[in-house]
Amino acid sequence: MLKKHPLLVLALVAGYAFLYAPIISLVVYSFNDSRLVTVWGGFSTRWYGELMNNEPLLEAAWMSIKIAGLNASLAVVLGTLAALALVRLRKQRGHQSLGVMVTAPLVMPEIMIGLSLLLLFVAMEDVFGWPQGRGMLTILLAHVTFSMAYVTVIVQSRLAHMDRSLEEAALDLGARPLTVFFTITLPLIAPALGAGWLLAFTLSMDDLVIASFVSGPGSTTLPMVVYSSVRLGVSPQINALATIIIAVVALAVLITGISLYRKEMRQA
Amino acid sequence: MPHQRRLLMAVPWLWLAVFFMLPFLFVAKISLTEPMLAQPPYADLIRSVEDGLVTIQINLGNYALLWEDPLYREALWGSVKVALVSTILCLLIGYPMAYGIAKAPSHWRLPLLMLIILPFWTSFLIRVYAWIGILKNNGLLNQFLLWLGVIDQPLAILHTSTAVYIGVVYSYLPFLVLPLYATLIRLDNTLLEAAADLGARPWRQFVSITLPQSLPGVLAGSMLVFIPVMGEFVIPDLLGGPDTLMIGKLMWTEFFANKDWPVASSLASVLLLVLVVPFVLMRHYEQRLAEEQG
Numbered sequence: 148m149l150k151k152h153p154l155l156v157l158a159l160v161a162g163y164a165f166l167y168a169p170i171i172s173l174v175v176y177s178f179n180d181s182r183l184v185t186v187w188g189g190f191s192t193r194w195y196g197e198l199m200n201n202e203p204l205l206e207a208a209w210m211s212i213k214i215a216g217l218n219a220s221l222a223v224v225l226g227t228l229a230a231l232a233l234v235r236l237r238k239q240r241g242h243q244s245l246g247v248m249v250t251a252p253l254v255m256p257e258i259m260i261g262l263s264l265l266l267l268f269v270a271m272e273d274v275f276g277w278p279q280g281r282g283m284l285t286i287l288l289a290h291v292t293f294s295m296a297y298v299t300v301i302v303q304s305r306l307a308h309m310d311r312s313l314e315e316a317a318l319d320l321g322a323r324p325l326t327v328f329f330t331i332t333l334p335l336i337a338p339a340l341g342a343g344w345l346l347a348f349t350l351s352m353d354d355l356v357i358a359s360f361v362s363g364p365g366s367t368t369l370p371m372v373v374y375s376s377v378r379l380g381v382s383p384q385i386n387a388l389a390t391i392i393i394a395v396v397a398l399a400v401l402i403t404g405i406s407l408y409r410k411e412m413r414q415a
Numbered sequence: 416m417p418h419q420r421r422l423l424m425a426v427p428w429l430w431l432a433v434f435f436m437l438p439f440l441f442v443a444k445i446s447l448t449e450p451m452l453a454q455p456p457y458a459d460l461i462r463s464v465e466d467g468l469v470t471i472q473i474n475l476g477n478y479a480l481l482w483e484d485p486l487y488r489e490a491l492w493g494s495v496k497v498a499l500v501s502t503i504l505c506l507l508i509g510y511p512m513a514y515g516i517a518k519a520p521s522h523w524r525l526p527l528l529m530l531i532i533l534p535f536w537t538s539f540l541i542r543v544y545a546w547i548g549i550l551k552n553n554g555l556l557n558q559f560l561l562w563l564g565v566i567d568q569p570l571a572i573l574h575t576s577t578a579v580y581i582g583v584v585y586s587y588l589p590f591l592v593l594p595l596y597a598t599l600i601r602l603d604n605t606l607l608e609a610a611a612d613l614g615a616r617p618w619r620q621f622v623s624i625t626l627p628q629s630l631p632g633v634l635a636g637s638m639l640v641f642i643p644v645m646g647e648f649v650i651p652d653l654l655g656g657p658d659t660l661m662i663g664k665l666m667w668t669e670f671f672a673n674k675d676w677p678v679a680s681s682l683a684s685v686l687l688l689v690l691v692v693p694f695v696l697m698r699h700y701e702q703r704l705a706e707e708q709g
Contacts, residue, residue: 152515154511155511155515158511158512158515159512159515159527162512165508166530166534166589167534169542169545169546169585170537170545172548173541186553225426231423232428236423239420239421245431247698248436250701252435254643254690254694254697255642256642256643256646257648258646258666258683259646262666262670262679262680262683263439266444266676267437269455288434291430295431299427353540360670370540373540373541373544374540377544378653385544389537389538389545392538393537399536
């Protein structure tokens with residue numbers, strides 16, 4: 148088909164070049180010996196070495212990983228509940244409003260979510276004395292709120308396209324609804340849950356704006372450290388960090404892609 | 416199992432009500448208070464005076480300030496302009512890409528889509544930062560253009576609104592391509608075949624059949640770009656300069672630098688009001704799309 152449309156091919160090539168040029172430039176310059184980011188001073192891995200000795204950055208990275216892991220797990224549970232409610236309980240009260248509340252965080256500017264949640268946490272502390280101060284817990288609550296929306300969308304589309312005859316058969320044979328859910332529905336939607344978990348993890352690892360609002364002293368996440376070092380002046384260590392992130396993501400995507408491909412081959 | 420059903424709906428509903436809807440009431444409340452030099456830095460709206468008397472003191476001064484000070488109007492207008500122009504640029508670049516992927520042989524589609532999603536999985540902040548290295552005066556782009564001989568003096572792109580447009584279009588392009596692709600791939604081919612049988616040329620087929628049918632996807636994708644860009648902070652902060660004034664960055668400054676929570680809250684309230692219309696439009700089209708499918 149594409150042979151008939153040289154202009155479309157050109158648009159695709161140019162589009163992908165635009166998407167990947169900055170990423171490739173980061174990877175290349177992470178091996179640059181020069182302190183000046185755009186002057187080539189020979190191949191070197193010194194920035195990786197310096198990165199490994201950057202104590203505050205490593206601490207922040209560990210904090211981010213902890214929050215992201217907890218966030219992804221909670222978001223998958225809540226997002227799956229929301230998706231089930233949206234797909235299966237159309238006549239239940241609250242269906243419409245849940246639909247609106249789940250979509251809204253997807254488009255809401257991050258700065259609004261961050262600002263409004265901070266005001267909520269301040270007011271809650273004032274009234275109930277909880278959450279005490281701001282830190283890991285408040286960042287986690289904030290992240291779950293916006294990332295469960297993404298999980299809901301992914302699981303929802305999987306549920307909507309799912310064949311329900313297996314569930315119905317099990318119910319006809321006398322299985323309890325909860326048993327049906329855990330033995331049939333859950334395995335069938337597992338790929339969507341996995342994708343949702345990974346997406347929620349990445350969103351949390353990536354968030355600067357919301358975390359900046361709801362964090363307190365002593366809870367600095369990786370994006371906050373990156374942001375302040377970028378603001379202070381470009382640091383070649385950031386290139387090394389970016390390259391490591393890109394390598395991890397590319398590897399994860401490759402493994403997922405291959406396993407999906409194999410599964411399709413087996414089914415075909 | 417009405418009991419279980421109620422729980423299934425109630426748990427996510429309550430979470431979102433408490434942590435997503437309720438906070439906006441506090442934004443509205445704080446926007447009506449007076450700033451104070453205290454912790455938290457605003458006066459209480461409800462004050463109990465002696466004898467059990469309660470007074471409510473509403474301060475509309477923050478909104479008056481937004482109206483009177485041209486800075487805020489310019490920031491709002493700046494955000495609308497950047498969001499609108501970027502959405503159009505994203506459409507110009509993203510539509511041909513989504514169309515190209517939808518037209519590609521079926522075994523090409525998944526890898527091509529993965530390539531659109533992949534940058535989304537790497538850090539947004541770091542990808543924006545990469546543009547600093549490309550756009551600055553002795554950056555890669557200027558070096559390349561000088562080498563080509565197109566220019567003989569480096570162009571000043573970083574810290575201008577051009578850099579903001581580049582950064583925004585780059586970051587939000589996938590948000591437009593994906594929903595657009597989802598619409599284009601579902602289009603009914605029989606109409607195109609009928610048009611071809613009746614002698615319509617490919618361009619004509621595209622304009623009278625594909626384009627109008629893909630409008631829901633165009634609108635959904637545009638909203639996914641337009642609404643978040645309105646409140647964008649990172650891109651104008653890192654790539655923009657004095658000529659880019661956007662409401663998200665101003666909110667950040669009022670909140671963190673000036674510690675004026677009431678003004679930041681009233682800015683947030685105004686932004687929310689501006690965004691409600693696009694959001695309702697998007698929901699409307701989403702529902703139409705869902706009905707058509709289902």
